């Protein structure tokens with residue numbers, strides 16, 4: 001499967017880079033993981049938004065869903081080259097916030113589907129497992145496995161450090177982790193430090209760690225150094241816009 005970073009900032013966009021959004025592709029299937037600010041413009045470089053097959057949302061904070069409304073409008077108004085309207089877009093999300101969940105469904109455009117009813121579900125070529133994170137609002141991490149190859153990507157979404165991430169991430173091929181904080185902010189109730197992300201990667205036997213949900217201030221290379229201290233055998237990199245990784 002292929003992962004493309006569309007946006008990586010936590011909280012708000014800046015300097016031409018948006019917030020949490022990733023495109024995951026396999027066998028011609030296009031899955032948008034979170035739909036943060038700026039994600040629709042970033043997505044357009046890779047796939048026409050009307051050709052998107054599904055959306056998976058971790059939680060309803062603005063920096064993860066800001067572009068969902070305009071995605072719905074795009075699919076309401078735009079037709080393909082043959083004049084056909086796009087299919088009903090499944091938006092997989094949790095239903096623990098009823099008002100937000102209701103907005104995922106837009107008549108003849110998109111349908112909200114709660115992923116919390118079953119421990120795992122299939123979206124196109126992917127198996128999706130979820131785990132609740134530590135965050136002020138209900139939020140879910142995902143383990144996304146490409147069924148054909150068994151390759152796995154774990155996305156922590158937004159979370160404070162949780163020991164269960166180690167089992168959840170075991171032997172994943174890539175850990176995409178919320179590293180919003182520098183050293184000294186460990187055991188926070190909203191986000192993790194790079195050091196905590198490194199600890200999860202090392203203990204879970206993950207080979208590749210990508211730090212994301214990055215802060216707008218500070219030396220980001222310091223985050224990489226802090227993660228490496230905990231995970232000397234793990235390849236650590238910062239998420240960058242338009243970075244594509246084959247998993």
Ligand SMILES: [Zn+2]
Pocket residue numbers: 010011020061063064158213
């Ligand atoms: Zn966030």
Ligand SMILES: [Zn+2]
Pocket residue numbers: 059061135139158
């Ligand atoms: Zn959040």
